[in-house]
Amino acid sequence: MAWMARALVYSGRPDPQWPLDESQVHGFLELWASLPDIDDSLEAPSRLGYRGVLVTQPEGATWLATTGIVQHTIGAIRTTRSDADGRLERWVLETADEKTRRQMEDGK
């Protein structure tokens, strides 16, 4: 199984998802490591329309990036970091291919 990125765009239809290759995983983890810790918790916004991105590791850990915050969850353990200018969120979205990006634009 591959690392997967998912744009949280739809409600009924499946969200656009795409795999991350090895270099993209490496880049993602470097970017995550550069973000400052914050004391905050995050729940994915429950509204219609674009809500952020979710990155999933094959072993089950997830990163949810939305509204300037990124939350890493593994089991019951959560780590939250500031992504104030949305760099990590934008970086993940830019790893999508052209067709997926067009699909995301339709849903936004």
Next chain:
Amino acid sequence: MTLRITIDIFSGRPNPVVTVDGHEAKDLLERLAAPRKPAAASPPRRPTGTLGYRGLIIEQVDSKRDRKFPRAFRVAAGHLYGVDVSRPVADSSVEDFVCGSTGPIRFAPGGPRLSEYCLEEIRRFHHVIRHYHWRHHRHPHRIHCHCAPLYEPQWWNDGGPIQWSNNCYNYASDYRSDTFAQPGLAAGAEYQQLQCPDVRNGAIADQLILAPKKNKCPKEGHLVALVVAPNSDFHWYRKGRNGYWSHKPGGTPVTNVDNSGNPIPDPRTADRGGYTDFCSFMIVMHGHIKLR
């Protein structure tokens, strides 16, 4: 010392971000220091997600940190919020300074128009924080729809496979399939177009029943509502025991408020964002449907 300042103001566009260093950073931190005389009034409620200006996010981004401040913190309505700290700041008009013509905002693209917009938004935000008494919308308790499913968002919102693998259709039908269910798929009649008639027919193939055009609890089963963002997506709501509606936007958590944060007495009048077309009310008879 370098500070990165994000003006948390936009929803769709990226927020303006500027950096200051040297004496400008030092001056800003002096403005953000704790006041000499502690404030008598209690701090305003920490701002939660609203549209428009929501505060400044300030990060100390290099190794020369000022340890009197957290590494990252928010400033809003003259208050500082960070790890283990919530206090007023020495200069209660620091946000006006940051967004003013001589403040750090001058380094952001957007020029004087951004500065004017920011200042106007700060005034509006301060007014709302000080004068609007945030209401906690309690989920009404009186039972109207005796056959409706229990409103138990915590069961769906596990942050794991239940939440992420079940969508609006699963939730509205109160049917966990872990497949992000698509109308008609289980019956071999999946919708082909993202328009009301097609998605509705898919749901009928799954054994949902078309209901009269009224927001009324059925005698048996529970009421759901279908809306579409034409050619883009569909969405479902379900009516609860107390007569109010709840929904689950895709893999994100179940909620009982609309896109404006208001309770939903009727999905036809709720803020549905881009899901502009109201299609139908339908009835789900428990145990009769199969989704995939």
